[in-house]
Amino acid sequence: MAYTAFSGDATQGTGSHLDVFIPELWSDGVYRYFEKNLILKPFFDDYSSLVQGAGDILHIPTMQEVASATKSANTGVAYSVNTETDIDLAIDQHKYAAKLFEDIAMVQSNEQLFDKYAQSMAYALAKAVDTKIEALLQSLGTTQTLAADNSMSNADVETAIGTLLSNDIPKEECAFFVNPLIYADLLNSKAFVTNNSGAGVGFGNDNPVMNSGEVGQLFGIPVFTSSLIPTTTSTGIEAGYLVHKSAIAVAVQQDIRVQSEYSVDYLGTKVVADIIYGAVITTSNHVKGIEFLNP
Numbered sequence: 001m002a003y004t005a006f007s008g009d010a011t012q013g014t015g016s017h018l019d020v021f022i023p024e025l026w027s028d029g030v031y032r033y034f035e036k037n038l039i040l041k042p043f044f045d046d047y048s049s050l051v052q053g054a055g056d057i058l059h060i061p062t063m064q065e066v067a068s069a070t071k072s073a074n075t076g077v078a079y080s081v082n083t084e085t086d087i088d089l090a091i092d093q094h095k096y097a098a099k100l101f102e103d104i105a106m107v108q109s110n111e112q113l114f115d116k117y118a119q120s121m122a123y124a125l126a127k128a129v130d131t132k133i134e135a136l137l138q139s140l141g142t143t144q145t146l147a148a149d150n151s152m153s154n155a156d157v158e159t160a161i162g163t164l165l166s167n168d169i170p171k172e173e174c175a176f177f178v179n180p181l182i183y184a185d186l187l188n189s190k191a192f193v194t195n196n197s198g199a200g201v202g203f204g205n206d207n208p209v210m211n212s213g214e215v216g217q218l219f220g221i222p223v224f225t226s227s228l229i230p231t232t233t234s235t236g237i238e239a240g241y242l243v244h245k246s247a248i249a250v251a252v253q254q255d256i257r258v259q260s261e262y263s264v265d266y267l268g269t270k271v272v273a274d275i276i277y278g279a280v281i282t283t284s285n286h287v288k289g290i291e292f293l294n295p
Helices: 017-021 023-037 103-108 111-137 154-166 180-186
Strands: 057-062 085-090 093-102 143-145 174-178 192-194 214-218 221-225 238-244 248-263 268-281 289-293
Touching (some): 023 111, 023 248, 023 268, 085 248, 093 103, 103 268, 111 248, 143 154, 154 238, 174 180, 180 214, 180 221, 180 238
Parallel strands (some): 143 289, 174 221
Antiparallel strands (some): 057 085, 093 268, 174 238, 214 221, 238 289, 248 268
């Protein structure tokens, strides 16, 4: 869609209401807020650089473990046959957020209002991306029932870490994703290190090296919280996850794009932001994460 302002001049009047509809300005703002609102996506393996061209499916090879063997004197070396399989990452998600700004709103509102709308559109798109990933986490395939609803004890955590380590999953590349109630419960745990400044709950010390969106660490493993993870107390509902970063593969084929045009029919400017992406779970042949279920 081509940009058209009221007079057809998209460059006039620096600081005027017309300026807020220049797509480049909106794109920067929406993208910035989009990145800020993402919680789940940034953690997982990103294959975006491989899908910038044509095509709607990315084939990700899964490498089989190579076993060692004992070499005996006067015997030949036995070579294993390649048995790699592919995981298909379909770029099948196209999400958008759109808003119509009528002329009267432009005349009567200030530019701070449009910044709020940029934040709102970015949040809607970030929520869509993370919702897709959270749905995939519900299919990790390895479950552990918590001792109490929406509460994670040290024993729960230790059992989960032990499960991953026994499957050769390095905890240094793992993270907890929990619902807000578990996060609130963790604030009472001395094993939980928060990223708050100053003294506080748990160890409570400021930890400036934590990643964006990280709310703390538990036994050295990053903890993130998201309202997309259910807080219901129904039996068997996922309340959180301990997961390796390779459990989900994500690819963005078209990053945040903002387009606008003037509508004579509505006497206003239409603004739409969209993104094209895909995500897939990769745990079909290996334990890479644990679903924490309410009892």
